[in-house]
Amino acid sequence: MSPPLARAGLYAGAFLGPFGAGITVAMLPELGASYGVSPGSASLSVTAYFLPFAAVMLFSGTLGERWGRRRTVVVGYAGYVLASLACVLAPTFPLFLVARALQGVANAFTTPLLLSALGAAAPRDRLGRALGWFGSLQAAGQTSAPLLGGIAAEADWRLAFGGVAVVAAALALIGIPADETADGARHERLATALRAALRPEVLRVGTAAALGWGCLTGLSFMVALRLEEGFALGAGPRGLVLTAAGVAGLLTARLVGGSVDRIGRRRSVLIGAAGGALVVVGVGTLPAVWTVALAWALGGVATQFLLVGVNALVLGSERNRSGAVSVVQSLRFGGGALSPVAFTPLYHADPVAGFLVPAALLAVAVPAVLPRHPSGSGTPRS
Numbered sequence: 001m002s003p004p005l006a007r008a009g010l011y012a013g014a015f016l017g018p019f020g021a022g023i024t025v026a027m028l029p030e031l032g033a034s035y036g037v038s039p040g041s042a043s044l045s046v047t048a049y050f051l052p053f054a055a056v057m058l059f060s061g062t063l064g065e066r067w068g069r070r071r072t073v074v075v076g077y078a079g080y081v082l083a084s085l086a087c088v089l090a091p092t093f094p095l096f097l098v099a100r101a102l103q104g105v106a107n108a109f110t111t112p113l114l115l116s117a118l119g120a121a122a123p124r125d126r127l128g129r130a131l132g133w134f135g136s137l138q139a140a141g142q143t144s145a146p147l148l149g150g151i152a153a154e155a156d157w158r159l160a161f162g163g164v165a166v167v168a169a170a171l172a173l174i175g176i177p178a179d180e181t182a183d184g185a186r187h188e189r190l191a192t193a194l195r196a197a198l199r200p201e202v203l204r205v206g207t208a209a210a211l212g213w214g215c216l217t218g219l220s221f222m223v224a225l226r227l228e229e230g231f232a233l234g235a236g237p238r239g240l241v242l243t244a245a246g247v248a249g250l251l252t253a254r255l256v257g258g259s260v261d262r263i264g265r266r267r268s269v270l271i272g273a274a275g276g277a278l279v280v281v282g283v284g285t286l287p288a289v290w291t292v293a294l295a296w297a298l299g300g301v302a303t304q305f306l307l308v309g310v311n312a313l314v315l316g317s318e319r320n321r322s323g324a325v326s327v328v329q330s331l332r333f334g335g336g337a338l339s340p341v342a343f344t345p346l347y348h349a350d351p352v353a354g355f356l357v358p359a360a361l362l363a364v365a366v367p368a369v370l371p372r373h374p375s376g377s378g379t380p381r382s
Contacts, residue, residue, distance in 0.1 A: 019141035050337030053104030061326025132257015150239020206331030214335030248300035272305030284355025
């Protein structure tokens, strides 16, 4: 594969994780009806993807460095194709959840290595801009997932997973740039990689990422439930509203990336958390569909500030970049995996409280856990 196309694959790979993870959020009623379970139970399809994704990512970045980034990423994409086809063919809901878990495992061997390769290639003073590009592709995946999922569910939700398999196959063919690190150096780093990645400041950044993702973007399933129960929207319109966040994130990701370089990484995370708290309150309380859609769109911008800031903090480290990225992304997606489990019962007990609690966590807990001066990550302005 030519180097320019492989470099394009580095950015295009950002698309797959949010795309595959979010493909079910707009089709929960249809998915549940197909397997004879409730929409609330169908939301476990989100958890089934994210939990193994998050757990395996604790060490997948370290192993990928040993095996070679490009080789590991291509094998991960191939596994994703097979798991997606298993989702199409699953005859029962438990088997469907197993196939979703396999999707998460496969994706765990792509996301942290893509970010690590990007961090190694980008100039330090332009890291935010590079992450903005990466974030724009993640937003594209986030945007198209509920839209395609909702549209597909109007006919047959399985069509969406066929599309996921096609995307993963294309990315496997494109690949990413070849590793520049010698095999010997990769083996030498493996012995201490995970221990170095688990240092306190990395865990605190990861906790902030978990709260930010789980309490903002991770609430898309609950937004879909509110749109159905509060406004009686069908699968297609639900997908269209959920797409608003991804479109806004896609359009603003590059600008946000440049802002992170100017205003500082930590400050960007705090801006995203505060803005996200306001968004979640609005989504849970506003009385009209168009106002909910507008609030959710603003959530896409807040998400970019959170994620680009977090990624810049951890990628600014010179100590075991891949391992640190892997740990932070594991915690981030772990927050997304726990979001349906934590907030669905609260939403069913009191729909408004279901949104106010995650908003409070964004506003209070993220600033509390975020390290003020992460060591080994440069000297970000705060």
